Amino acid sequence: MSGRSVALIANPTAGKGRAAEVLPEVQHRLRAGGLEPTLLTSEGSDHAARLLEEAAHGDADVLAVLGGDGMMHLAVNACARARAVTGRAPALGLIPAGTGNDLCRGLGMDPDDAFAATDTVVADRRRLIDLARVGESATPHGSTWVSTIVASGFDAHANARANALPWPRGGLRYPLAVLVELARFTPLHYRLTVDGTPRELDAMLVAVGNTAAYGGGVRMCPDADATDGLLDVTIIHPVSRLTLLRLLPKTYDGSFVTARCVERFRAREVRVDGDDLLGYGDGERIGDPPLLVTSVPRAVEVLVPS
Numbered sequence: 001m002s003g004r005s006v007a008l009i010a011n012p013t014a015g016k017g018r019a020a021e022v023l024p025e026v027q028h029r030l031r032a033g034g035l036e037p038t039l040l041t042s043e044g045s046d047h048a049a050r051l052l053e054e055a056a057h058g059d060a061d062v063l064a065v066l067g068g069d070g071m072m073h074l075a076v077n078a079c080a081r082a083r084a085v086t087g088r089a090p091a092l093g094l095i096p097a098g099t100g101n102d103l104c105r106g107l108g109m110d111p112d113d114a115f116a117a118t119d120t121v122v123a124d125r126r127r128l129i130d131l132a133r134v135g136e137s138a139t140p141h142g143s144t145w146v147s148t149i150v151a152s153g154f155d156a157h158a159n160a161r162a163n164a165l166p167w168p169r170g171g172l173r174y175p176l177a178v179l180v181e182l183a184r185f186t187p188l189h190y191r192l193t194v195d196g197t198p199r200e201l202d203a204m205l206v207a208v209g210n211t212a213a214y215g216g217g218v219r220m221c222p223d224a225d226a227t228d229g230l231l232d233v234t235i236i237h238p239v240s241r242l243t244l245l246r247l248l249p250k251t252y253d254g255s256f257v258t259a260r261c262v263e264r265f266r267a268r269e270v271r272v273d274g275d276d277l278l279g280y281g282d283g284e285r286i287g288d289p290p291l292l293v294t295s296v297p298r299a300v301e302v303l304v305p306s
């Protein structure tokens, strides 16, 4: 295990500067664990995407990413594409330091502990996980890969609002956006195709999950398992604003699923279309519906805690 080469790509601005604070100790732990990290620091979105793309096609054995879910999304996409095209990509080390950290949460890591995650990189326990591929095209280049949840309804509208809010910048952004969005929201008309079977319905949201959480700990697909080759779909059927407001705190521990308005099932492929839907995945805008979401088993290799 000693001497493994690690490309460490850090977004120092992640988590309002938290990543920059923890970076020296992260490097120290990697070296103390016998690894040889080569640090590259991103300077902006395009630069981050370029660094991650190059690292995904490079020689490093491990690509360690220090940042938030935005950085993880870019890293996962770079590695999934490299793996799909060349059959090889570095194993991904996920070191959370953002505001959401939902991919780490969904893989059973402590989303607030960058040092424990660094120790996980050193321990080198590898696992191939599924990803949700989003796109009508099955070619690796024509798709976006999502590691957490694909959102299109109330959740996506709240995500759009959160991204547009000038304040606050931290983890309170999503709950605040949810409350603002709730005031104007009415159910949306969905046209779904679930494993080939069409279905029309009105709903507050249809969340298609590869892992459990989005929005900084909202466990909308609480039983999602990134190694089962399936998508976990959660539908919240039309309810009053008051009922939705009451359910919201229960989304953080997943206990909302017992409510009558909640329907859940698993599927390999879900086509999501409808009126006034927005497409979000891993908290990022991924294009307008229709969204063809397919579970792709063993799409990327990650380092996970024991």
Ligand SMILES: Nc1ncnc2c1ncn2[C@@H]1O[C@H](COP(=O)(O)OP(=O)(O)OP(=O)(O)O)[C@@H](O)[C@H]1O
Pocket (backbone or CB within 6 Å): 010, 011, 012, 013, 014, 015, 016, 042, 043, 044, 045, 046, 048, 049, 066, 067, 068, 069, 070, 071, 072, 074, 097, 098, 099, 100, 101, 102, 283
């Ligand atoms: N040096 C930088 N300055 C500004 N933006 C950057 C920089 N490096 C990367 N980025 C961009 O910032 C986006 C968000 O960063 P990141 O996900 O790391 O942290 P966050 O926004 O604090 O956390 P979260 O995504 O969990 O809310 C990334 O998707 C990336 O495109």
